[in-house]
Amino acid sequence: xxxxxxxxxxxxxxxxxxxxxxxxxxxxxxxxxxxxxxxxxxxxxxxxxxxxxxxxxxxxxxxxxxxxxxxxxxxxxxxxxxxxxxxxxxxxxxxxxxxxxxxxxxxxxxxxxxxxxxxxxxxxxxx
Numbered sequence: 001x002x003x004x005x006x007x008x009x010x011x012x013x014x015x016x017x018x019x020x021x022x023x024x025x026x027x028x029x030x031x032x033x034x035x036x037x038x039x040x041x042x043x044x045x046x047x048x049x050x051x052x053x054x055x056x057x058x059x060x061x062x063x064x065x066x067x068x069x070x071x072x073x074x075x076x077x078x079x080x081x082x083x084x085x086x087x088x089x090x091x092x093x094x095x096x097x098x099x100x101x102x103x104x105x106x107x108x109x110x111x112x113x114x115x116x117x118x119x120x121x122x123x124x125x126x127x
Contacts, residue, residue, distance in 0.1 A: 062113035069106035076100025 042052050080096025087093070 062110050062117055065106055065110040065113055069103050069110055071103070072099050072106055073103030076103055 045052055076096045076099035078096070079099065080093050083093035083096060084090045
């Protein structure tokens, strides 16, 4: 029974999982470092007597959503195409549909955000 185990499949899965964990750890450390630097900058400004707005919101453009939409759509298509053409069981290709539709949903969200930003700009310019 043990001689029938496909070791390359197990190694591939473990490699992907390890890469995912490493990417998550690096992302969390980067986020924490940025937050720490922002906090230190605010503390220095307070020490110097400068006023700090309580809600310093970052301006977020809808293009960040567009980038995520393009990435998710490409990943979904890549999974679908690779499983259809190279897998022993092409029925598993439906797994690529999930990230593909996440990308489509993000694209629709980008369209809505873009329209909302445009309307806000028109309201502020007419007022």
